[in-house]
Amino acid sequence: MPRGFGGGGRHQEHDPAELARINKLRSSRQRFRYFQAQWRKPRSSQNDAAESPASAGRSHWRRGLEWLRPLRRGIILVFVLGFFYTLLDAGWPILIGWMINVVEGAGDQVPILGETSARHMLTVIGLVALATVIASRAIGLLRGVILHQLSLRVAHHIRSSLYDKLIHLPLARLNELKSGGIVARLSSDVDHTANLLQQAVVSPLSAIMRLLVVVSILLFYSWQLTVISLGLLIVLALIHHRAVGRIRPIYRSSSRDRAFIDGRVAETFGGIRVVRSFVRETRERLDYGLGHHTVLRKQIWARLLLNLYHSFWDLLLPGVHLTIIWVGGLYVLDGSLTIGAIVTIQVLSFQVMTPVMQIIQAMNETQRGMAALDRVSEVLDMEEELPDRSSAQEAPRQVTELALRGLAFRYPQRRTHRDDVTHNPMGEPHQEPEQHDQWVLRDISLTIPGGTVTALVGASGAGKSTLVDLITRMMDPQEGCIMLNGMDIRDLRLRSYRSLLGVVSQEIFLFDGTVRDNISYGNRDASDAAVEQAARQANAWEFIGALPDGLDTFIGERGVKMSGGQRQRIAIARAILADPAILILDEATSNLDSENEQLIQESLSHLMLHRTTIVVAHRLATIRNADQIVVLAQGAIAAMGTHQELLQQGPGHPYYDMVQRQELLS
Ligand SMILES: Nc1ncnc2c1ncn2[C@@H]1O[C@H](COP(=O)(O)OP(=O)(O)OP(=O)(O)O)[C@@H](O)[C@H]1O
Ligand SMILES: [Mg+2]
Structure with a gap:
């Protein structure tokens, strides 16, 4: 998000170039003048996508x-x-x-x-x-x-x-x-x-x-008086319309600015450690002051215009009263109207105002x-998301084989603005064909027999998490397919396929709730004993017991903060409790010290016995015992085999070098 706020007119949210221009203005007066200049431009030339009814x-x-x-x-x-x-x-x-x-x-x-x-x-x-x-x-x-x-x-x-x-x-x-x-x-x-x-x-x-x-x-009652009073009221209404049309954008812009400032405040305090460690307090405070001061100017200006307009209104309203009585009085003197009729006309004239305003x-x-x-x-x-085909079947309960066949994948290029959804003259939204970045995965073919452990290793950015996302069907590959027991997973009902999976992803997400809520997220009916068992297997029971309310301790925003390793262990317990046929751990133990990792490793090895497991890990201890190790490099499979087989490749091969480095370190 661009740092800086408190400027800009109607374009603020949409046009990065405009934002950049505003951010260069380092005083609230300059920003305010800039906004005024935008505001003065005739409305039709203002490209206000957010308000265009034609779209x-x-x-x-x-x-x-x-x-x-x-x-x-x-x-x-x-x-x-x-x-x-x-x-x-x-x-x-x-x-x-x-x-x-x-x-x-x-x-x-x-x-x-x-x-x-x-x-x-x-x-x-x-x-x-x-x-x-x-x-x-x-x-x-x-x-x-x-x-x-x-x-x-x-x-x-x-x-x-x-x-x-x-x-x-x-x-x-x-x-x-x-x-x-x-x-x-x-x-x-x-x-x-x-x-x-x-x-x-x-x-x-x-x-x-x-x-x-x-x-x-x-x-x-009287067509002459009707014409006079209606004429005056319509003038009033038009002035009202114009005034509202001119003043509202100022208020809108200032409330938009405020929302932006609020967002920035939330960001600043959320990242307060970064702010403090880079000594950016003064800069942040100045930006905050600058933003608010611009808002202040806009509000004062809007108020001034509003007051002017009210005075005008105050002048015209008595004018309408006066005219009706004046002209009406003449008709009464002529004997063509009664005084009662004048009063009726007076009141009704103002009743006309409401619908016109409406x-x-x-x-x-x-x-x-x-x-x-x-x-x-x-x-x-x-x-x-990936709608089920009409012929889609329920996923099998047992996994005999998971096979990846010639997978290739690239991420769709990011669309940064909603404006990219352009509109044709009929107003139907029409999406630009998606463009793609580089291939992130190429030609991935791999067979994972049911009940075995497969380790994925590779440098950062090699595509390990992306491959996990394909296996969990968060996305579909552009080429190739993933087969479960010989069936393309795209021919399985997504819900039933996902219910086979238990995933601990690289970025752990815990919900705002109790420890129990988080562990039993995938299985709300789990008994306390089952939750405890899962927590024990994830080596989390010890620290949960030390929490003030045990399983009922609130974590997240409302409660205690967890360390990175504690969060990982809760996430592992969550996956274990779901009792999945396919267990996928993406760097699930990366935040643990070696003792804790070893403890988890032991309990996981029991769990892995009956399930198909895919682990993404860097540490030798985790991967050494895997049935097969897959080395990814720049999106392709560089080597595949058991620990021993891969070591035999000798120096110069990525796996051997990785093992060497780790052994040197320890
Ligand atoms: N949502 C995304 N949109 C576009 N590109 C992405 C996205 N996620 C990842 N990438 C790119 O895909 C490549 C592979 O990323 P991936 O997260 O799969 O790597 P990784 O092997 O898991 O790395 P690490 O070990 O650091 O977790 C990287 O170059 C990354 O920049
Ligand atoms: Mg990753």
């Missing part, structure tokens, strides 16, 4: 409708309630107009009530108006609650399907998304997408309905929602 294609709409289909009853109910709400809400200003006319002695202008006393009339109309207001608010409340529930249910549905997709994505895709991207998609992107229901569907349609009802009533807001929010939908859809459209 969201028609397939998105189809997907959206699918999500909404199960909720259609609720949505219809929302519209029906909205209709009644609108009618009632437009009703009470009319009643108030009538009340004024009654008071003012123009009771004959009020229909339906006929010749009753003014007092009586006032009471009756007042009560009806009160009831109307209460009823409209009650309906509005109910509608709001239902709408909120619908939106939460949509969010829940999207979130579940997204999670389901994510957990099955290939590792390479997940690496591209990064953990931050995954969390962002599951949280805020899903929320924004679910909000589309309200912002793109319900809100505009209700607003249009309301606008039609209120404007018709207004027109019935439509404008919907336009703004819909853009954001569509961008989020775009990101959610991008994931949902990804291919899942």
